[in-house]
Amino acid sequence: MIETITKENFAEKVEQAAGPVLVELWAPWCTYCRRLAPALDRLADKLEGQVAVGKINVDEQPELEEKLEAATIPMLYLYQHGAHGAHLVAPSSQAQVEQWINAQLQ
């Protein structure tokens, strides 16, 4: 399942989450985001119980967009214990996202 992340629930669902959280910044007008969406759905199923997945609609969440310094989308972050590593922009494959996650998991 993919959570919708807003400025109201960001602290609870992302920063204070017990486990790792994959966060995607996206917008409805972003064609590449749409292309990535089915891959994120499959990843959310595959990683259920290990990594939570959340999406931030940058049109509706300008504060989060600024906080996460999104200058292009789709942009991904992996949060662990309230902090994140390097972002991933417009990955070309589902496998690339998985490798990027696995390299960061603590």
Place this chain on the structure above:
Amino acid sequence: MKQNYDVAVIGGGPAGYAAALYCARAGLSVLVLEMLGAGGQMATTEQVDNYPGFEEGVNGFDLAEKMQAGAERFGVESEFAEVTGLQLDADPKRITTSSGSVLAGAVIVATGASPRKLGIASEDALVGRGVAYCATCDGMYYRGKTVAVAGGGNSAAADALVLSALCEKVYLVHRRAELRADRVYLDPLQKASNIEFVWNAQIDSLLHGDKLTGLALTDRVSGEKKTLAVDGLFVAIGRDPNTALVRGQLTLDQSGYIVADETTRTNIPGVFAAGDVRTKPLRQIVTAAADGAVASKFAEEYLRSRR
């Protein structure tokens, strides 16, 4: 994903799913291996107006989903995995993927093409920090700012027009002194008051702190060096075929495309090249789909002769 298929199709764009559809309707078992989602380059095209049958045009992503669903209706399986290795001269052919290995009697390579990079320092590090490859995706982030588009073909022209509606200033930076873009673009480009052409310009380096701040250019005619202050650079200098996987096995032309004639047959029996990845004069959705249909005919013929 099973262990064995009659046909494995690598790439889930219009060529791949057309090939899969035709193969499945011919009674063959078919696996499509796609690394992200159906549609390839088409899936990021907002509006497709040159694929017959859609009088109002169609969204590229929607068309991709329809092609996938249409093929799956006849039993085609899709696996969303990255192909990491190929043994094409074996019989059956062996394919290694991020989800395991699979064997196939015939392989249809429909891996398409990707936007070409400038290939200069810091380009990768600045993606999402000023360097972009998709004006319709990222243009909104440069609203009211100054950007450059690198390139002189149709994608560069289209990107410049999209950006001119959003940005304060758009520089169209091209290596030559005239565009290669189709005539339909030239008039609107000339008329847009905020588009400025920078001719004969070679981009030497990207100026940046955390983000892109400008371009260092050399005039290829006069040799003069200058800098251009920009917040964003949209790279639209053409496409490169996705043939790294088959390099060394299939014959490629000088630009890296798989050499195959209208039968889609490559230098290895049982291996076919369909769509943008093949040497051909016109790369369009409709010609990609046509390649897929043709590839299925010759794949079927190959499989019959092998029994």
